[in-house]
Amino acid sequence: MNIVIGSGLSAISAYKKHNCDLMIGKGIIGGTASSTNNKKFLFDKGIHVLNTIPENGIGCNCNNYKRKAKIINKIGEIIDYPYQKNNTDNPINETPKNYLDYIIKRFGDKDARDFHVPYNDKFWKYPLHKMSADWANTKYVPKKNINGSYGTNDNFWYPSKGYIGNIAEKRYNSLNLQHNHDNVVAFDIKDKTIITNNNKYKYNKCYSSIPLNRINIDWGCCKKYIKRLKHTTIACFNFSIHNNNIKKSFEGLHWIYFCSKEIPFIRISFPSNYGGKTLKGYTTIQCEISINPYDKLKNYHDYAQIMKDIGIFKKIPTFISSEIINIAYCIPTLTVNEDVKKITQYLNKYDIFPIGRYGKWKNLWMHEVMNI
Numbered sequence: 001m002n003i004v005i006g007s008g009l010s011a012i013s014a015y016k017k018h019n020c021d022l023m024i025g026k027g028i029i030g031g032t033a034s035s036t037n038n039k040k041f042l043f044d045k046g047i048h049v050l051n052t053i054p055e056n057g058i059g060c061n062c063n064n065y066k067r068k069a070k071i072i073n074k075i076g077e078i079i080d081y082p083y084q085k086n087n088t089d090n091p092i093n094e095t096p097k098n099y100l101d102y103i104i105k106r107f108g109d110k111d112a113r114d115f116h117v118p119y120n121d122k123f124w125k126y127p128l129h130k131m132s133a134d135w136a137n138t139k140y141v142p143k144k145n146i147n148g149s150y151g152t153n154d155n156f157w158y159p160s161k162g163y164i165g166n167i168a169e170k171r172y173n174s175l176n177l178q179h180n181h182d183n184v185v186a187f188d189i190k191d192k193t194i195i196t197n198n199n200k201y202k203y204n205k206c207y208s209s210i211p212l213n214r215i216n217i218d219w220g221c222c223k224k225y226i227k228r229l230k231h232t233t234i235a236c237f238n239f240s241i242h243n244n245n246i247k248k249s250f251e252g253l254h255w256i257y258f259c260s261k262e263i264p265f266i267r268i269s270f271p272s273n274y275g276g277k278t279l280k281g282y283t284t285i286q287c288e289i290s291i292n293p294y295d296k297l298k299n300y301h302d303y304a305q306i307m308k309d310i311g312i313f314k315k316i317p318t319f320i321s322s323e324i325i326n327i328a329y330c331i332p333t334l335t336v337n338e339d340v341k342k343i344t345q346y347l348n349k350y351d352i353f354p355i356g357r358y359g360k361w362k363n364l365w366m367h368e369v370m371n372i
Contacts, residue, residue: 003194003201005184006209009033010356010369012171013056014207024196026183030168031209032328032357033366037163038320041284042277043238045325047255047269048164050157054367059170062157065274070250071257072310073115078249081257083107083115098334102133119259123266124331125292126230132332135363162277167366186216189350205351211327211358212343222346225339229361230331232290235324237303239285239317246283250312263306264289264298285317290328330361 001021004014008031015023028034035044050062069081084107096102103116120128159166182196187206194201208215213229243251250256255269267288272278287303300319308316330336340361344354357364 001201001203002205002207003203004207004209004355005194006356007031007172007179008209008356008369009168009171009366010359011207011209012168012175013370014209014355015177016175018205018207020207021178022201023177023179024182024184024194024201025179026181028165029172030165032325033164033168033369035163035165036321036323038238040279041238041240041320042163043236043271043284043286043321044164044276045323046234046236046288046328047267047286048366049153049274050167050367051153051365052367053157054370056371058157058159058167058370059174060166061160063160063275064155064157065254067154067156068252068254068273069256070253071115071259072263074118074260076260076310083111096133098129099131099133099136099332100128102136103128115259118261119257119266122259122261123232123290124329125232125290126331126333130334132334132336134337135332156274158275160275162275167370171370184210187350187352189217189352192351203351205353207353207355208347209354209356209359212340212354212361214327214358215347217347220346222343225342228333228335228339230333231327232329232331233293233324233326234328235289235291235297235322237287237289237300237322238320239287239304239307240278240282240320241285241313241315241317243281243283245314245317247311247314256312263310264303265306266290268307268312284320327358329363330357332363336361 002018003022003024004011004020005024007025007027007029011023011025032045033048035042071079071081071083073079090106092105096105104112107116182198184194184196186195188195192203194203213226219226252273253270254274255267257267258265265287269286270283271286272284276284278284300322304316304319307313347354354360356369
């Protein structure tokens, strides 16, 4: 039988597209595109919005928003996002050697030094000169659109129900799928068997959304490629505050970016400003911090105090919840294309087909995952 592993958007989409007979996945429906309900408030796992409508539709009602984002630069000034909207944005006539070279060539030394390099250092926590530039124009360095706006999320969509997990829930519930809520622990590739905590399943074809570096398999000659895969880890701290306690400069914003090393956040978002569920009269806040395994996180009260000290709020916001996303963004290293190609070829020999962001080891947008 054909089996899909996972319970996120890519697994749900693959189940339908490939006529699978069984879904195996213990995680919450939606995976990293799911939401946490705190009765009064709903929070997603980091910022999740739809940049465009997927070819096969969304599956739930969504509202469209015009992006409202700002940057707080190294000296505390509030400026428009993206940074190059205010300064230099050069065409690149030669192939960059790496991501750092790309940034300097495209934005010039001053803008690279003042924003792009420090922000990307904070975000990736990985040497920029050891990263590829192949992905930059279409993903995390917004490019100017025909209409003069910047980036794929200049206009975006968000579920009218108030949480991103509604998309996966609607798609999941629309399928009459067979779902075993079990945890996959290993593969016997020679016998084409999936081993879970409670059972064993023979497969004809397997579509796996398990992160490549978490697949328990005899990797043989592919071990070196697996070891070279790198990823970020994101800590999310969720708060709320009464609307009267938000400083005027920050009212109605969707998110804010920070490049200063003195401020721990890479980004703060206000989900309730783009439809996120909240109490009447209150705004929800999510702080994202990129961390290494050896980083020591502060107490949530310290992060709340920092937001007040920056000048976003008049009072300290109320802490709601926190969450660590262990594998958040796949780092585009200089060797990642070769590594993923070799790994995928090896898995395909045993009729295992990687899917989704972590199966492809590529930072796919939500609409790309749903078109899988």
